[in-house]
Amino acid sequence: xxxxxxxxxxxxLTALLTxxxxxxxxxxxxxxxxxxxxxxxxxxxxxxxxxxxxVYEELVKLMEVWxxxxxxQKSMMEFYALQQKATFLFNDKVNDYLERKxxxxxxxxxxxxxQLHGTNPMKNGRALVENDLMLKVWLADSRKTLKAVFKExxxxxx
Numbered sequence: 001x002x003x004x005x006x007x008x009x010x011x012x013l014t015a016l017l018t019x020x021x022x023x024x025x026x027x028x029x030x031x032x033x034x035x036x037x038x039x040x041x042x043x044x045x046x047x048x049x050x051x052x053x054x055v056y057e058e059l060v061k062l063m064e065v066w067x068x069x070x071x072x073q074k075s076m077m078e079f080y081a082l083q084q085k086a087t088f089l090f091n092d093k094v095n096d097y098l099e100r101k102x103x104x105x106x107x108x109x110x111x112x113x114x115q116l117h118g119t120n121p122m123k124n125g126r127a128l129v130e131n132d133l134m135l136k137v138w139l140a141d142s143r144k145t146l147k148a149v150f151k152e153x154x155x156x157x158x
Contacts, residue, residue: 051089058078063142063143097145097149105142
């Protein structure tokens with residue numbers, strides 16, 4: 001009987017090398033896919049930040065307009081548009097602040113401004129001026145509050 005010769009070591013290497021290369025290629029493809037996913041996730045966060053920051057900046061500009069009494073009615077309409085955008089971009093804390101704290105004060109400010117600069121400003125004139133001053137102080141202070149309220153949504157961290 002003749003003994004069957006052992007296969008050469010290159011035969012073993014050839015047989016094992018193909019699956020090793022396939023596994024290595026799959027691992028590399030997985031790493032690339034993960035990095036692409038992370039890049040897309042970071043881009044989404046940055047895009048959301050950019051949209052949110054734009055709304056925040058526009059609100060700050062409007063508050064400056066209100067505190068200087070420039071084009072009050074037009075800026076109120078801009079506020080309503082910004083509030084609608086904010087509904088979809090920010091968390092409930094921001095939207096609650098805009099709707100329940102800022103908006104009523106702005107209505108009060110607008111009403112006070114109309115009375116103060118209306119047909120008979122001398123009727124209750126001192127009270128209107130004092131109220132106007134208090135509302136302007138509140139608006140100035142609310143810029144800091146606005147920054148604190150928006151702070152959580154204006155982070156780029158993961």
